[in-house]
Amino acid sequence: MPVTLSYPGVYVEEISSGVRSITGVATSVTAFVGRARRGPTDLDGPVVVNSYADFERIFGGLWLDSPMTFAVRDFFLNGGSQAIIVRVYKSDGTGPDEAKLSLDPESGNVKYELTAKSPGSWANNLLVRADYDTKEPADTNLFNLYIREGADGPIEEFRNVSVDKASPRRVDKVLKNESLLAKGADLVDNQKRPIEVKKWDDVKVAKVGAPAKDGVKLDEAAITGTAGKGLYALDKADLFNLLCIPPHESDGDTMFNIEDTLVHKAVKYCADRRAVFLVDPKWKDKAAAATGATNLAGLAGATYARNAAAYFPRLRQPNPLRGNQIEAFAPCGAVAGVIARTDAQRGVWKAPAGLDAGLVGVPELEAKLTDLENGELNPLGLNCLRMMPAAGPVVWGARTARGNDKLADEWKYLPVRRTALFIEESLFRGTQWVVFEPNDAPLWAQIRLNVGAFMHELFRQGAFQGVTPKDAYFVKCDSETTTQTNINNGVVNIVVGFAPLKPAEFVVIKLQQMAGQVAV
Secondary structure, three states, X not given: OOOOOOOOOOOOOOOOOOOOXXXXXXXXXXXXXEOXXXXXXXXXXXXXXXXXXXXXXXXXXXXXXXHHHHHHHHHHHOOOOOEEEXXXXXXXXXXXXXXXXXXXXXXXXXXXXXXXXXXXXXXXXXXXXXXXXXXXXXXXXXXXXXXXXXXXXXXXXXXXXXXXXXXXXXXXXXXXXXXXXXXXXXXXXXXXXXXXXXXXXXXXXXXXXXXXXXXXXXXHHHHHOOOOOHHHHHHHOOOOOEEEOOOOOOOHHHOEOOOOHHHHHHHXXXXXXXXXXXXXXXXXXXXXXXXXXXXXXXXXXXXXXXXEEEEEOOEEEEEHHHOOEEEEEOOHXXXXXXXXXXXXXXOOOXXXXXXXXXXXXXXXEOOOOOHHHHHHHXXXXXXXXXXXXXXXXXXXXXXXXXXXXXXXXXXXXXXXXXXXXXXXXXXXXXXXXXXXXXXXXXXHHHHHHHHHHHHHHXXXXXXXXXXXXXXXXXXXXXXOOOOHXXXXXXXXXXXXXXXXXXXXXXXXXXXXXXOOOOOO
């Protein structure tokens, strides 16, 4: 009992209802792996951005040498709301990766050195100045530090920082925690504050060593990496639902072949993380797609291919870095944005395709497919992008890489697969409380109550087939699913089934003329 019964009277005791709400996880968090002009690298871990403005601020925005930056732009343009960025940097090994600069001291000859926060040539334009307009002018350790990227870039201000090791505002710690542009060297004894420069026009920063470089284009080894690097830097991300690895560079010939080891590794990793990999094939035209789509069988031969989806053709969009000339871009980012938009408007069980799945910011497609050409590619499991009258460019396919008709796979359709992944991840996270609970009938009843409530809410939202809950889903957790041997081994088995909604991929309208009525 919660209280000791010590005196005559009324005692009030609260009893737990046993209800533990299971919350559905996010369904459209998209991870991007590739090059960027600046920002934390894969060694620093993935970075979450919630808008394209965030991406520009941290990673520098569009960059000609990085198709990934255009894919991120298309993602947010088409309705995406949260992305996880893994910037992969590959050094050429011939020069400095990070720019360094030094500031003259107020007195003495011990200069204070700054290093760019991340590798790349972007930092060769860093400007730094200091002034002594602090809260305590008499303190000769205090100063204000200003860092700027180029003559017109945004300015970072760090006021009342100190070269005193004992100060809570010691400059090296402040820069480490707050600056996106530079990090300061560890303070040494008798470090003097930088010389005062009040105007940017008077700044004369001493560059240390050769200019920093942007590294070289990525290859499969750099992208897949090892534990904690490249693709596997996403181990540090709590959750992602879609994965985009745009081609190594903008030239279409460097796009991935379906049979590439990188594609298989990425799809396998997505299967382990309950995510879907959006594949960008290398085909440029309809003929290549018709022939190359058969290569999907090489990927589809692996059961984990149910966690992949391929889209064709590429997008033709204006490139603002080349005077808005029309160029071809990988579709993965725009498709991920359409998926995110569809999830938000209709739910993960709605196929991210159709007239409502328009591609924003896409004036044309690299190949214009006819119905018959679409009919050749769709049965092979290749999702087509089409130009539709009035609707414009739209996603016109919703199959996984196991969507080849000959495979007759139960995970043929992308919305069915993503709905299952959503339920799996939600239940995985929402039933953690079960661990170490007494494994008997009261626990099983609680599990049925909580999992059943979650599934019923999805049923009410229209996620399943069936008119009644009994037709739509079931939750079993009792002595039939968990035997005494399971109990002895500390195992509780929960069986959840659902009737998925299949997309209306083919709509057949039958017309019949009515014969004249004959009076009898």
